[in-house]
Amino acid sequence: MEADDPERIASGKHYNFIVDGPAKLLMSVPALLGYVPLESLVVIGLKPAVESGRPEIDLIAHLDLTVIRGTHSTEVASTVAVQMQHSGVRTAVVVIVGGSGSRDRLPYEAEREDMSRALLDHGIETVDSLWAQAITVGAQWCSYEDDAIHGLLADWQNQPLSLHTAVLGDGVRSSREAxxxxxxxxxxxxxxxxxxxxxxxxxxxxxxxxxxxxxxxxxxxxxxxxxxxxxxxxxxxxxxxxxxxxxxxxxxxxxxxxxxxxxxxxxxxxxxxxxxxxxxxxxxxxxxxxxxxxxxxxxxxxxxxxxxxxxxxxxxxxxxxxxxxxxxxxxxxxxxxxxxxxxxxxxxxxxxxxxxxxxxxxxxxxxxxxxxxxxx
Structure with missing residues (x-):
């Protein structure tokens, strides 16, 4: 999976970072968002790269689960799916961060399903759904789809995309409110x-x-x-x-x-x-x-x-x-x-x-x- 740096649009330069595996994708989320998410649902929209044909990150959507949980989940999921479809996204990864859960009983299952269903209704396949206890060193993570896929996160600040963001001077904030x-x-x-x-x-x-x-x-x-x-x-x-x-x-x-x-x-x-x-x-x-x-x-x-x-x-x-x-x-x-x-x-x-x-x-x-x- 390729993460394409938006700075290229302003500078004319093109940077690609290969994100190989779900753990590295999770650790790239703070750099992609610009802040460390808490109690969040993040949709990572993908479409084939023009040159390589590999899935390329095209659009990121962040939702506060403390706000949308329950009654607003379906409505908000549909809005995100429309935007993803309009941008030409073909597939997506749904990421849940936070919640009191474990590998045996993952949190926010209803909200995850609402999002995957809305994406599918707009022609976008969810290729993976991931949960992370938090985006921090030692936090548990696993796949909703396959409980054999799990592990502990390393330091997201040492990931290539995070380091590149720091070099550009943008940095990653501790929260969106920052x-x-x-x-x-x-x-x-x-x-x-x-x-x-x-x-x-x-x-x-x-x-x-x-x-x-x-x-x-x-x-x-x-x-x-x-x-x-x-x-x-x-x-x-x-x-x-x-x-x-x-x-x-x-x-x-x-x-x-x-x-x-x-x-x-x-x-x-x-x-x-x-x-x-x-x-x-x-x-x-x-x-x-x-x-x-x-x-x-x-x-x-x-x-x-x-x-x-x-x-x-x-x-x-x-x-x-x-x-x-x-x-x-x-x-x-x-x-x-x-x-x-x-x-x-x-x-x-x-x-x-x-x-x-x-x-x-x-x-x-x-x-x-x-x-x-x-x-x-």
């Missing part, structure tokens, strides 16, 4: 002071102010590439004001298209979010969510969307991103749509005739995309 914790304000006193100043500041309305806001966004992302992040109240307030301007915010969204600029954008907007109160940080959280979507980091994107919703629950952008995250297959087209709209967005965002400059979305020699400024 993604949201990373967006909490660092110093609430500073955030409240900036909120008062931001409320008293004049909005961006004139063409000259719009162009200045666009430059501020471009300069801030460029500085973030060298780890130069906002420090003063003025830095935070000016960036927050710029993101409240639709045209400047559009340019911030387009900056997420370039691999290098997207990495800097993530660093910048996360820093800005942690220096502002939720209502003030909502636009930055929405842009951060898009950057994570384009990296296929749905956990971090989900946390950013929730943060944005708490600030401005009626934001159109946040609503679109939430629907995208509810349908993982949509993540595959969101970057393409942005690229198709890039020229149109830039024309509406930048007043080139009046100020002698224009911004273009261009390919770099290594195939990346960047927003670049040019005199005219």
């Amino acid at each position: 993604f949201g914790d990373e967006l909490r304000p660092i110093d609430r006193g500073n955030c409240e002071r900036r909120s008062r100043k931001l409320a008293a500041a004049d909005p961006i309305v004139t063409s000259k102010q719009i162009v200045k806001a666009v430059h501020r966004i471009l300069d801030a992302v460029h500085d973030a590439e060298s780890d130069r992040l906002p420090v003063t109240d003025e830095d935070f307030i000016n960036l927050a004001l710029a993101l409240n301007c639709r045209q400047a915010r559009d340019v911030a969204l387009l900056l997420c298209l370039g691999t290098r600029q997207r990495t800097a954008s993530r660093r910048l907007w996360r820093h800005l979010i942690r220096g502002l109160l939720k209502p003030d940080a909502a636009p930055a959280a929405a842009v951060l969510a898009l950057a994570h979507c384009l990296d296929f980091n749905t956990n971090a994107a989900y946390a950013a969307v929730k943060h944005a919703q708490a600030g401005k629950p009626k934001s159109l952008l946040v609503g679109i991103l939430k629907k995208t995250l509810d349908n993982p297959a949509a993540l595959k087209v969101i970057g393409k749509v942005l690229r198709e709209r890039a020229d149109e967005v830039l024309k509406s965002a930048y007043c080139t005739p009046d100020y002698g400059l224009e911004v273009k979305l261009e390919h770099t020699p290594d195939g990346d995309l960047e927003l670049r400024r040019h005199p005219i």
